[in-house]
Structures are given as C-alpha cells and as structure tokens.
Amino acid sequence: MDYGRLLVVASVIIVAASVAAGFMHVQTLVKHEGGRATKPPATKTETKTVATVVVTIRPGSFVEGTNPTFDPPTIKVMLGVNNTVRWVNMETEKISHDVAHEECFRNTPQCIAGFVSPLFPPGESFQFTFSAPGVYRYVCAAHPWMKGEVVVVGK
Numbered sequence: 001m002d003y004g005r006l007l008v009v010a011s012v013i014i015v016a017a018s019v020a021a022g023f024m025h026v027q028t029l030v031k032h033e034g035g036r037a038t039k040p041p042a043t044k045t046e047t048k049t050v051a052t053v054v055v056t057i058r059p060g061s062f063v064e065g066t067n068p069t070f071d072p073p074t075i076k077v078m079l080g081v082n083n084t085v086r087w088v089n090m091e092t093e094k095i096s097h098d099v100a101h102e103e104c105f106r107n108t109p110q111c112i113a114g115f116v117s118p119l120f121p122p123g124e125s126f127q128f129t130f131s132a133p134g135v136y137r138y139v140c141a142a143h144p145w146m147k148g149e150v151v152v153v154g155k
Contacts (some may be wrong), residue, residue: 051082052127055148059092062143069140070148077130080155086127089120096121097146099128102137105144112136 053075061069070087077083087099101115117126119142130136130152140146 050080050084050129052084052086053077053082055085055087057087057089057091057097057140057146059090061091061097061140061146062093062095064143064145069143069146070138073147074149074151076151076153078153078155079130079133083131083152084127084129085150086125087117088125089122091122094122096142097140098142099126099138100141102139102147105139105141 055075056071058066058069058071060066075085077085087097089095089097091097096119098119099115099117101112103109104111104113104116115128115136115138117128120126130150133152133154136150136152138148138150
C-alpha cells in the first residue's frame with residue numbers, strides 16, 4: 001500500500017472539509033471571546049456601514065416560563081441605519097439555540113429563507129440584515145416558547 005499517497009489524499013480531504021466548514025461558519029456565526037463580539041469579515045458588496053443591534057439570548061431561556069428569553073423581546077430598527085440584528089447566545093449551560101422567522105417555523109409562503117439560523121452554542125451568534133419595512137416575529141425552533149419581534153421602519 002502506498003502510504004504516502006494515502007496521506008496526501010487524506011490531507012486534501014481534511015483541508016477541503018475544513019475550508020467548507022470555515023466558509024459556512026463565516027456566513028452565519030460570529031465567535032465571541034471575552035464577552036465581546038468579533039466583527040464578521042467585510043464582503044466586496046458592502047458599500048456603507050450599518051449599525052448592528054444586539055439581542056441577547058438570556059441564560060436559562062431553555063426552561064419554559066423564563067421571561068424574557070430574548071432581551072429585548074421587541075426591537076425597532078430603521079432601514080439603512082441599524083437594520084442588522086445580531087442574536088447572541090449567552091447561555092451558561094451548554095444549550096444551543098436558533099433564530100427562525102416565525103413564518104418559516106410555520107412553513108408558510110411568507111417565510112424569509114435567510115432569516116433562519118442553524119443551532120448555535122453559547123458564545124456564538126447569528127445575524128440578519130432586514131431589507132424591507134414590516135413586523136418580523138421570530139422564534140427559537142428548538143424552544144418554541146422563546147419568541148421575539150423586530151419592527152423595521154423606513155428611513
């Protein structure tokens with residue numbers, strides 16, 4: 001058996017898997033260190049800076065009856081000013097959460113596909129930039145008693 005060739009093939013597979021996982025991570029999750037969010041990488045399509053509003057997922061939110069679970073539970077943002085929202089999982093237990101547009105959770109045609117996160121563990125986050133005015137209700141699909149709302153107004 002040619003172990004040298006096998007090692008090269010295995011290394012290529014590991015690197016490819018790492019790169020794929022890394023790109024997926026960059027698109028939806030932001031690692032937090034020391035309680036401070038790291039800024040996601042800039043993309044070539046960005047032309048202006050929009051402020052980010054942070055919503056925290058409070059410790060213990062996985063227990064039904066905990067209120068509020070998303071803090072603040074309702075936020076108001078303005079297009080072109082602060083219409084990017086970042087949800088940060090601040091659980092002290094090893095409990096992952098997600099953020100899903102309520103219409104996606106209900107599987108309706110009004111679902112905004114990008115407004116659905118994967119599960120993210122404590123210390124990580126998900127962010128979404130709203131592009132149209134409206135009232136957007138969201139839920140943690142893993143813990144459906146966790147609900148919040150984003151009110152988006154025009155500039």
